[in-house]
Amino acid sequence: MxxxxxxxxxxxxxxxxxxxxxxxxxxxxYEVIGATMKLFCYGEDVPDRPCCxxxxxxxxxxxxxxxxxxxxxxxxESAFGHDVIDNFVSEYASGRTPIPCVRCNTFTKFRDLLxxxxxxxxxxxxxxxxxRVLGGELHRGLDRxxxxxxxxxxxxxxxxxxxxxxxxxxxxxxTRATAHALGLDVVAEKPESQDICFVPDGxxxxxxxxxxPADAPxxxxxxxxxxxxxxxGEHDGFARFTVGQRRGVPGGYSQPMYVVEIRPADxxxxxxxxxxxxxxxxxxxxxxxxxxxxxxxxxxxAVQMRHRSPPVEAEVIRLAPGQIELALAEPVAxxxxxxxxxxxxxxxxxxxxxxxxxxxxxxxxxxxxA
Amino acid sequence: xxxxxYLDHAATTPVRREVREAMxxxxxxRFGNPSSTHRWGREARAALDEARERLARCLGAKSAxxxxxxxxxxxxxxxxxxxxxxxxxxxxxxxxxxxxxxKAVLGAxxxxxxxxxxxxxxxxxxxxxxxARSFEGLLDSSVAVCSVxxxxxxxxxxxxxxxxxxxxxxxGALFHTDAVQAFGKIAIDLSSLPxxxxxxxxxxxxxxxxxxxxxxxxxxxxxxxxxxxxxDRGRRPGTENVAFAxxxxxxxxxxxxxxxxxxxxxxxxxxxxxxxxxxxxxDAIVHGRDTPRAPHILNISVPGTxxxxxxxxxxxxxxxxxxxxxxxSGNVDPSHVLAALGVSxxxxxxxxxxxxxxxxxPECVRRVADLFPALITKARRLAGTTS
Numbered sequence: 001m002x003x004x005x006x007x008x009x010x011x012x013x014x015x016x017x018x019x020x021x022x023x024x025x026x027x028x029x030y031e032v033i034g035a036t037m038k039l040f041c042y043g044e045d046v047p048d049r050p051c052c053x054x055x056x057x058x059x060x061x062x063x064x065x066x067x068x069x070x071x072x073x074x075x076x077e078s079a080f081g082h083d084v085i086d087n088f089v090s091e092y093a094s095g096r097t098p099i100p101c102v103r104c105n106t107f108t109k110f111r112d113l114l115x116x117x118x119x120x121x122x123x124x125x126x127x128x129x130x131x132r133v134l135g136g137e138l139h140r141g142l143d144r145x146x147x148x149x150x151x152x153x154x155x156x157x158x159x160x161x162x163x164x165x166x167x168x169x170x171x172x173x174x175t176r177a178t179a180h181a182l183g184l185d186v187v188a189e190k191p192e193s194q195d196i197c198f199v200p201d202g203x204x205x206x207x208x209x210x211x212x213p214a215d216a217p218x219x220x221x222x223x224x225x226x227x228x229x230x231x232x233g234e235h236d237g238f239a240r241f242t243v244g245q246r247r248g249v250p251g252g253y254s255q256p257m258y259v260v261e262i263r264p265a266d267x268x269x270x271x272x273x274x275x276x277x278x279x280x281x282x283x284x285x286x287x288x289x290x291x292x293x294x295x296x297x298x299x300x301x302a303v304q305m306r307h308r309s310p311p312v313e314a315e316v317i318r319l320a321p322g323q324i325e326l327a328l329a330e331p332v333a334x335x336x337x338x339x340x341x342x343x344x345x346x347x348x349x350x351x352x353x354x355x356x357x358x359x360x361x362x363x364x365x366x367x368x369x370a
Numbered sequence: 371x372x373x374x375x376y377l378d379h380a381a382t383t384p385v386r387r388e389v390r391e392a393m394x395x396x397x398x399x400r401f402g403n404p405s406s407t408h409r410w411g412r413e414a415r416a417a418l419d420e421a422r423e424r425l426a427r428c429l430g431a432k433s434a435x436x437x438x439x440x441x442x443x444x445x446x447x448x449x450x451x452x453x454x455x456x457x458x459x460x461x462x463x464x465x466x467x468x469x470x471x472x473k474a475v476l477g478a479x480x481x482x483x484x485x486x487x488x489x490x491x492x493x494x495x496x497x498x499x500x501x502a503r504s505f506e507g508l509l510d511s512s513v514a515v516c517s518v519x520x521x522x523x524x525x526x527x528x529x530x531x532x533x534x535x536x537x538x539x540x541x542g543a544l545f546h547t548d549a550v551q552a553f554g555k556i557a558i559d560l561s562s563l564p565x566x567x568x569x570x571x572x573x574x575x576x577x578x579x580x581x582x583x584x585x586x587x588x589x590x591x592x593x594x595x596x597x598x599x600x601x602d603r604g605r606r607p608g609t610e611n612v613a614f615a616x617x618x619x620x621x622x623x624x625x626x627x628x629x630x631x632x633x634x635x636x637x638x639x640x641x642x643x644x645x646x647x648x649x650x651x652x653d654a655i656v657h658g659r660d661t662p663r664a665p666h667i668l669n670i671s672v673p674g675t676x677x678x679x680x681x682x683x684x685x686x687x688x689x690x691x692x693x694x695x696x697x698x699s700g701n702v703d704p705s706h707v708l709a710a711l712g713v714s715x716x717x718x719x720x721x722x723x724x725x726x727x728x729x730x731x732p733e734c735v736r737r738v739a740d741l742f743p744a745l746i747t748k749a750r751r752l753a754g755t756t757s
Contacts, residue, residue, distance in 0.1 A: 121683075
């Protein structure tokens with residue numbers, strides 16, 4: 001037991017990871033308060049039902065009942081709509097491919113939730129993320145296959161001091177076993193969520209269509225062109241495409257063709273062969289640092305530009321307020337505007353930013369103003 | 371933590387000891403089905419008949435005019451939908467109601483609208499009272515039924531039921547009132563009141579959850595919602611919940627007998643709490659304050675706060691309040707009642723309902739009068755630093 005029972009507000013999605021996080025903290029002697037954030041209306045298709053009660057809220061509540069700790073539902077719909085969904089829509093409308101989970105962590109889970117924690121005198125906030133807090137800094141989850149640190153780079157550095165990530169030192173199999181051992185059978189075998197929570201059917205275009213005007217360029221017909229500027233076909237909206245994609249790309253070329261660029265101004269989807277996807281440098285904006293000493297120009301760090309891709313070495317070649325440019329030690333395929341550039345020193349998360357553009361063999365001089 | 375404080379009596383109340391004792395035999399030796407003709411059945415039937423008579427007496431009604439239900443929601447649905455469906459056949463297809471009704475009434479009205487009813491909603495004054503002139507303006511010979519609650523469950527304001535009932539009657543419309551929050555707080559004498567249908571609920575007055583009653587004035591056309599046997603004259607088929615009906619009758623008798631003294635006690639406590647809170651939080655708004663209110667409800671908004679965080683902090687400090695009517699998911703949405711009063715969204719999201727009752731003592735009031743302002747000060751300090 002802790003000397004004084006320190007209060008922790010645990011964000012509980014109803015899934016196995018956050019349930020185990022709550023149970024472990026409870027076992028360690030913390031005073032656990034469970035909170036499920038209601039982020040969007042689940043019941044749009046159900047008229048006359050003001051109470052949106054998805055099963056996940058019920059599951060989180062059942063876990064809290066089991067632990068004998070209070071559970072609350074926090075309505076963050078309007079903030080989430082503004083900070084996450086609106087941004088998701090506008091990024092797609094601008095020809096980029098956003099990661100809403102990053103903004104949800106930055107704004108919803110580790111800013112708005114922290115305010116709720118303050119309101120109830122909770123010193124700590126906790127989630128079920130696979131990452132670790134060590135010495136006031138964020139590190140990769142111990143199980144590299146489950147590591148979620150990629151999505152956490154945008155958190156305010158001061159918040160890290162108040163974060164507890166109790167499953168970051170476990171593997172998923174361990175987590176499930178722990179869930180069973182703690183009697184959390186309600187959630188122990190729930191499937192992992194892969195989709196974006198507010199796009200449960202995976203059809204992001206349908207969501208965009210709900211939020212954008214009917215004649216929005218992102219959802220309107222446009223040309224598919226080759227790197228040489230030749231018309232290769234037509235598409236039904238560039239928001240259906242992302243860099244590196246093959247689906248929907250015309251065939252009949254001597255080699256497989258991929259989306260290599262989206263040019264929203266011309267509504268054009270540009271296609272090219274695999275080597276045209278290779279980037280040798282990357283430029284990012286909205287850069288945020290999670291360390292007291294961010295890397296300087298000339299320093300070599302490890303970077304990751306996709307959640308599941310292996311890190312590669314890169315040298316910082318340009319820094320400006322909120323911006324960074326790196327030269328990659330080896331070419332990386334399908335560096336995509338809107339995705340996250342995340343910098344590591346080994347397992348230690350240094351910071352990250354939103355990818356603005358890649359420097360490819362075909363791109364001219366760096367765009368970044370010094 | 372000191373003794374927790376329950377300030378949510380408008381949500382539900384504990385079952386009274388006398389009520390439990392009255393019900394006890396019907397879980398044991400007197401378990402019969404009142405529809406059976408043998409001695410067990412007769413015993414149960416006798417208890418049910420007696421419960422009906424005793425409850426009727428509490429309301430100034432005749433025994434045959436009382437129908438036991440599962441609670442307020444069923445009563446409201448039966449009153450609104452049952453009477454509308456019966457009246458529709460007589461060429462009356464409109465329903466008049468108010469935007470501050472309980473969701474049980476609003477939901478029933480919307481459901482009738484799906485079946486073709488014309489929905490007419492009265493205006494409500496900023497003080498939280500249905501505007502009688504607006505009400506009258508909505509009435510004509512096409513109105514089947516009017517439904518206006520007696521005491522609003524969120525802010526406690528008392529509606530001019532007698533006046534509205536007369537207006538409805540003048541136009542040949544039926545009049546229903548949801549008296550769930552009024553019963554035990556306001557004298558109800560249906561022998562002299564122009565009301566055709568009235569709903570009460572057991573668990574607000576010390577009976578268990580799952581029992582209520584509806585008063586159906588003799589001769590009121592009503593289609594049942596459920597179909598099956600002939601129990602309760604076919605108005606409410608299904609084996610009667612004898613034990614709970616007995617419990618409801620007992621609770622009603624106690625409540626009616628204690629009403630004058632209990633109302634005086636609650637008024638004093640509520641006023642003391644209100645005065646203390648308003649003096650410590652000068653810019654707080656008490657909704658419906660200038661309107662006649664039932665003695666047990668105090669609904670207060672403080673600018674710049676949100677009730678979701680306040681209710682959590684109150685709960686964790688041992689004080690149970692609510693933000694209005696409870697919602698299944700535990701989620702807190704701005705109140706439709708306050709919206710109808712024209713309260714700004716900013717104030718509405720801060721609204722906290724404190725409802726007093728049998729568990730409330732002067733000590734509870736003193737502690738909440740200290741704790742609530744302290745939480746407000748903190749909430750405002752945090753709002754100032756984080757936004």
